[in-house]
Amino acid sequence: MEDFISYILQFGNLNQQQIDLISKKAILLVLKKDDFYLEAGQISKRFGFVTDGILRVSYFNNKSEEITKYFIDENNIVVDLESFDNEIPSIAYVQAMTDCKIIVFAKKDWQELLDTIISWDAIVRKIVSKALLQKVERISSIVAQDATTSYLTFLEKFPNLANRIPLSYLASYLGITQSSLSRIRKNIK
Amino acid sequence: MEDFISYILQFGNLNQQQIDLISKKAILLVLKKDDFYLEAGQISKRFGFVTDGILRVSYFNNKSEEITKYFIDENNIVVDLESFDNEIPSIAYVQAMTDCKIIVFAKKDWQELLDTIISWDAIVRKIVSKALLQKVERISSIVAQDATTSYLTFLEKFPNLANRIPLSYLASYLGITQSSLSRIRKNIK
């Protein structure tokens, strides 16, 4: 929880009373590896902040192939904003790749924070835009680089993860097939 | 300007006085095809909203190749948030692909709107997250699809643009070489 508070204080000032209110609304959610945080069809009703672990966001394309859209790591938010803001069903699955600890706020509590804490909107705006900018950067770099380089970049960002998750998750994230990724791995060794 | 006002009213309510203030701060910027809205090294000091035209965001990678990161079309924001928020030099170039009309707010005016209009933070948060989510979606689909499909998708989103901009801009956006894109074009005919 301290990590979370110090994280948000980077984006704006809060007095102790406000921090207490935030802490009071925060719920610690523990997920085990492979648990789902959100499934397609559900409405994303929680705003989450990952303090430990890595999650994966995926969807099924029109060929019924599962595509990994991105990974979410520590000190990042986990929420389907489209679903959360507009209260429409999510298209995405969000699944824990490792055991995770997530600080979550129920939507009504989140709304209360927005209504009560004058600077909360500004803080959230910065947190959200930082998180989304990071996603744009990471996905853009996959488009711009060859698959081998993207794989190496992934290894840097998520050391130890590559060998603990199904190859297919990673391959679709990189935009290649599982067998191609297997060959890339072989060539790197 | 009416387009811009009705756009922002989708994201929150504003009274007439607030709308007048926003209108007063707004400046209409006209760019000709190929003009730069922002160049690398500059600090992004304006928050822009495209009412007409299409722009392109690019950067140079470590091989000094120019990479098109994404295109910005009408009813979307144009601002390097990283640079604007943190007042650091931008890495990106933003260039008009067609003649453009952009409603811009100087940073100090923008800050005044944030300080004066209570709901402005919330509105901006929604506009920004919508814009960034769209970028994530578009770039993700390039990773997930083959180049031909991505090119066809681009043609749908930006009809008439593909033949009016240098092929190299589009090729790097799609993550392929110029000659590959040329061949893809040939095969489609």
Added chain:
DNA sequence: TTCGCTTTTTGCCAAATGGCAAGTGGTTTC
């Protein structure tokens, strides 16, 4: 340990893409 299941690797070949350079076509400039 063995069986059964899942995941990963590999072989084979086809298709897509890259790298390079030459050719083509159009436009500008003088």
Added chain:
DNA sequence: GAAACCACTTGCCATTTGGCAAAAAGCGAA
């Protein structure tokens, strides 16, 4: 109009990736 320039296309060939299926490896249950 000729020359120079620029963007795009094409040819040639190497490399990468895909599609498919079989083999190998990993793993848990009995």
